[in-house]
Amino acid sequence: MTRVSRKRRLENRFNRIPIITGKITDVSTAEVVQFPITKGATLNEVQTCLEGAITVADATVTVKHNGSSIGTITITQSGSAALDVDTLTLTGTALSDGDTVSIETDGGSTTAQSLGFVFSATYSD
Numbered sequence: 001m002t003r004v005s006r007k008r009r010l011e012n013r014f015n016r017i018p019i020i021t022g023k024i025t026d027v028s029t030a031e032v033v034q035f036p037i038t039k040g041a042t043l044n045e046v047q048t049c050l051e052g053a054i055t056v057a058d059a060t061v062t063v064k065h066n067g068s069s070i071g072t073i074t075i076t077q078s079g080s081a082a083l084d085v086d087t088l089t090l091t092g093t094a095l096s097d098g099d100t101v102s103i104e105t106d107g108g109s110t111t112a113q114s115l116g117f118v119f120s121a122t123y124s125d
Helices: 003-015
Strands: 016-024 031-036 041-050 059-065 068-075 085-095 100-105 115-122
Touching: 016 031, 016 100, 041 059, 041 068, 059 085, 059 115, 068 085, 100 115
Parallel strands: none
Antiparallel strands: 016 115, 031 100, 041 085, 041 115, 059 068, 059 100
């Protein structure tokens, strides 16, 4: 491996940082959490972490950019447990200063459980 390729790989790894972290109080109740964007970036990934088992039905989490869906995460109730991590990988959604992003749950499951989330992005500068 050349020094240049290793450097680029490290730069890509360390430029991808969590820009938004938060928690949905109850994934089994419909809820929307919105955030303003204050600096341009490229949104690469959204990860969720369940804090306990959900029952009866799957929970669907929708991620939106300026009100339009950019992807969904299905949290499967069968076999769900604390610390289950689900990931939505994006193909580089460009965010600009003044945009909004949101994460929302459909409330399709039962059993009240918190859901932590992280939006990861790469800054261009």
